[in-house]
Amino acid sequence: MLLKHTTADVADRKALTINPAKTCQPIGAMYAALGIHGCMPHSHGSQGCCAYHRSALTRHYKEPVMAGTSSFTEGASVFGGQANLLAAFNNIFSIYDPDVVAVHSTCLSETIGDDLAQITQKAIDEGKIPEGKTVIYASTPSYVGSHVTGFSNMCAAMAEQMAVEGVEVKSPTINVVPGWVEPADMREIKRLLKAMKVTSIMFPDTSDVLDAPMTGKHQFYPRGGVTLNELRDSGKSRKTYCLGSWASAAAGEALWKKSRVPFEEMSLPIGIKATDRFLAAVSKETSCPVPQSITDERGRLVDMVADMQNYLSGKRVALWGDPDQLLSLAEFLIDLDMKPVYMVSGTPGKAFMAKMEAIVGEAVPEAKYKNGERADMFLMHQWIKEEGVDLLIGNTYGKYISRDEDIPFIRAGFPIYDRAGHSYFPTVGYAGGLRLVEKILDALMDRQDRDSTEEKFELVM
Ligand code: SF4
Secondary structure, X not given: OOOOOOOOOXXXXXXXXXXXXXXXXXXXXXXXXOOEOXXXXXXXXXXXXXXXXXXHHHHHHOOOOOOEEXXXXXXXXXXXXXXHHHHHHHHHHHHXXXXXXXXXXXXXXXXXXXXXXXXXXXXXXXXXXXXXXXXXXXXXXXXXXXXXXXXXHHHHHHHHHHOOOOOOOOOXXXXXXXXXXXXXXHHHHHHHHHHOOOOEEEOOOOOOOOOOOOOOOOOOOOOOOEOHHHHHHHHHOOEEEEEOHHHHHHHHHHHHHHHOOOEEEEOOOEOHHHHHHHHHHHHHHHOOOOOHHHHHHHHHHHHHHHHXXXXXXXXXXXXEOOHHHHHHHHHHHHHOOOEEEEEEEOOOOOHHHXXXXXXXXXXXXXXXXXXXXXXXXXXXXXXHHHOOOOEEEEOHHHHHHHHHHOOOEEEOOOOOOOOOOXXXXXXXXXXXXXXXXXXHHHHHHHHHHHHOOHHHOOOOO
């Protein structure tokens, strides 16, 4: 028993979080920055922070993740890290030649009070940013928020600091802020839009960056990512779709304030209903119809769900991870006639409880859910000990509960350190829905096979 100290009695905890269902802000900022073509993320803090952020991303995406660090030592920790960051700009541009450096702060630099806007302006004034090169920055103190907040802050910084302003006549292009999803998901959203003949700018876009093909040749800056020109042009687009309120709405708001591009917050398009809503909204805005090929994909997903209903119906599921993912997954599970009974997310945000209530309130009245402080894996385990579930869906940190309680477990979300494939296969769209249903069925049917008596062990299921 790895988690033998977890009891079923849920005590009211005032201050202690045990095994949080979140990680630190700069990891999200670094992930978002990698979605800009030719970008070097830069961590303004100690080497240890940067090493942790890089290793978290490398372990999840199974790809090398580069980033600079201001390498704070005792002096910078007391007097501030301006000199370190100015030196870093010199080194990074002269040695690694990126198009853009995306700086994010850390707990330490925020506590000292370093002002990234002021330091960046000083670097520009002193000619430390070469001609044609760009620096963007985001404030990401990790003692508030989570990795999702960091992602959101860096996406907002892209819009605020890069988009053109004052363009009255908008282009037919739409912007998509895809939320914290896998590179394969970003590619899938672009594929759907292309099939509809919609021109789009996606930012950030980590496809072909963190799932770049092996070519036998090292490429310092892989071919993927939103380009600086596209980021500038995002201010001319007719509309921005922010997929996932927590990860993407801030970028939509920033672009509205700067360039008057209207925005719409939508759920992550995971599952049938959320994908329907996204495609219908884009189709209405652009007058581009959803082609038959996509309607067929939807039909195949609905067919699979109908065919396998007896394995899915009524199964109790526990979920943890990012709010945007949990809301869409819970809605999809209800469409599968499953019961999302427990949900926790360490990412704060008041809207979570009301949004989840709107999804599960009537369909699963017994559901328990919580986000923010103390919405942790310990609480999730206690709920499961009170009354068990048939399936776990979440990041790698659930494997201890899965092992202790002997419950089938599907990896989803971030981080996934102990399985592969998540960055290559989408879970968004109808194709992603098919893959999710396949994974759910595999887990449940493997369990049925394992538990069945010899007389009941079926060849055909
Ligand atoms: S939580 Fe703060 S101190 Fe820890 S790695 Fe993240 S930024 Fe650094």
